[in-house]
Amino acid sequence: MNIKTLIQLDYTRIRESVSSFCLSEEGKKAAAQSIPLTDKLEADRIKARAMAWTKLISAGKDSLSAPRPPVGEVFSILKTVNAVLPIESIYALGLFCRSVIRTKSFFTAQTEKELPSGIEALSESASLLPDLSDASAEIFRIIDSSGKLKNLKELQEIRSSIQSIRRSIENLIKSYTTNDRLQNALQSNLPVLRAGRQVLALKADYRGKIKGIVHEVSQTGQTLYIEPHDVVQKNNELIQEEFRLEQEIRRILAVLSAELSRFTKSFEKALVIMTELDTSRAAALWGIENRCVFAEDADKTHPLRIIQARHPLLYDKAVPIDIEFRENHRVLIITGPNAGGKTVAVKTIALFALLNQSGIPLPAEAGTRLPFFKSCFADIGDEQNIDQSLSTFSAHMKNVGEMLDKADKDSLIVLDELGNGTDPQEGAAIAMAVLDELIAKNAFVLVTTHHGSLKNYGYTHEKCINASVEFNEGNLQPTYRVLMGVPGESRALNIAKKSGLSPKVIEGARLYIENRQTDISALIRGLSEKYAAVEKAEAECRLKEIDLNKKNEKIQARDLELKQKEIELNEGALKQNKTFLSENRRLLENLVRELREGEITREKTLKVKGFIAELEQSIQTQSADLDKKQRELKKEHCGTADCPPTKKRGHEVFKVGMEVYTANSKVRALIVGRGKKGEWLVQAGSMKISCKEADLRPAHPHKNRPATASFEAPAFSVELTQSETQRAFGTAAGGTSFELRLLGMRLEDAIKALEKHIDMCTIHGLHEFSVIHGKGDGILQQGVHEALAAYPNVKSYGFAPPQDGGTGKTYVQLG
Structure with a gap:
């Protein structure tokens, strides 16, 4: 996707805004230079990371919160043989190591209960971070948390010697400044630094009072800055010790730099992952601030749909628009008055597609879905080029020609005011021929136009869908809302009248176009009336559907109640039978025993016992039937026969x-x-x-x-x-x-x-x-x-x- 298209669609301005939310310089640079991805898998991966960051930040958990200094240039120094990193670079590298360690441990040490669900993309990226704990330990063994060199054992003896020499110099200087005989000879009782050495400010008239080296003479010649001979030796010793300290520090840093060079590949890998995490986090923060959502994927059965879209550069001035394609539609033709929002509408759709393929959420509502494009071309605005002797129309045709050569089924084409800048009849013919070619290539096309013939083209072609920007007849002002399925009128006469053109001129123009305009205006009014009628019919159908659903629910509730009552009656009958059996079983057995003692035969006894067995079998059969009905009722009510048991209160x-x-x-x-x-x-x-x-x-x-x-x-x-x-x-x-x-x-x-x-x-x-x-x-x-x-x-x-x-x-x- 070329930079010209990205600029025309305002993508570059949005990515600059997103980059301001990055914590690191590498992240800001990467976000500011990002371009929409043409690899679907890679685009889904970065969008998944941004979605995960949104969930994590919304849950109040954020592993990246503090900025860190840049480290990219340090890696190139590490690769140089015998290179010595300055202590500032080592400190920056140490902070980077700590940030990597903190991020990795945040995602690996937290339990599932502590982190929200749906952040697997971040956990996966964090798991790929290399272990830099050894490098961090090496760095902070030498320097402290503020970035200063620690008082290492190798430096303690040298620093002690320097302190001792400085005390000796101070004592020698003090012996001169407190000498009563020199009070009149000295301009000041305080020593002065010249070329890093402590000297005395001596009046020129007393030059012979102190033997030493003159470092400087004042402009008036009245003051000599002299270093006494006994102080010269001590200052020389101090310089030597300070040089020895610098050499030892350089040696320590050289050893540390050599140690850190072993981790160069790990540093570079960690920087790539941390930069990815930083940029995706910035996209999530930008989305939260602008009340954004992540787009779903569109397909053949679920085509492009944008709900309450707001162009991010218009902020609170943006009028939310709804755009919805139907199955097999590939071309959107938007018509309507000047300054009515046609260009903003197509630019918003195209910008959303680019942001979606950059892992950036969209200022719209949930349910928004977009196709995936591998190329995007736009022809917007005045393209007149004086250097190449191209008129506005010629420049537009040059752009359109390049698009036709490169367009395919995965291309998004944006054509603003297609066919303008030349004879209207010829311009409209060219526009329709261009659309024919793009439809043959099955490209996805967004067009704005004023040509009436293109409105009819969109109405008659099965691949096209008309839309218009709404116009308020009362105040002669556009509302900036997009009406799908209905072409719009240009309203040039109304706008010209409101802009100050005289009524006489307006009336003359109306007479010229009255006959020619009648047909197309009637067509548009008819389509608008049909569109309104369809909406009304759909609303009535929805109301009827709601009413039918309510009636169906009532019928189901009554049916459920009747079945429940039937079960309760069966339960009562079963309970009565069980009571009869329990109460009469012993009585029947006693009768059998008495009969046996009399003249009753064995056959009669078996007959009585058979009666009892049949009664028991009957009760068991009724119980099984009742259980079956209860299971069927549960299955009908909750979808399974294994519903959890419910308690009854009455019915x-x-x-x-x-x-x-x-x-x-x-x-x-x-x-x-x-x-x-x-x-x-x-x-x-x-x-x-x-x-x-x-x-x-x-x-x-x-x-x-x-x-x-x-x-x-x-x-x-x-x-x-x-x-x-x-x-x-x-x-x-x-x-x-x-x-x-x-x-x-x-x-x-x-x-x-x-x-x-x-x-x-x-x-x-x-x-x-x-x-x-x-x-x-x-x-x-x-x-x-x-x-x-x-x-x-x-x-x-x-x-x-x-x-x-x-x-x-x-x-x-x-x-």
């Missing part, structure tokens, strides 16, 4: 996934699990509550809600428990009271959780609850009370009694 059977009402309230909830004995755990919105089975009653399920459901934890988990004691609000003993636990949360998150909880209580008709905020420093307590005081729906609030939490807990009553 009401409760199970996981069933919708119920709690107590006498109108709170609609869903059973999510079993509680203690005789209790069920139900969920209303993001709130969970443990209720007695006697306090539950079944509710008809909502439309399209399945019998069983899985629940995803909300952003702020709010747990509601059943209290066995009466609350200060007057809740009946053994009734339901609610607690919002904010312990351990930051104030900002706690206030959000409190507001969400109040809203949920209001929606579900709950008027009382308590907030556990703890005492601590009182920050959370004060913030909660301030939020409650400002919330219009809060009727009253106050601390709990001492036995129920005191000032660590607040009762809230809603109006």
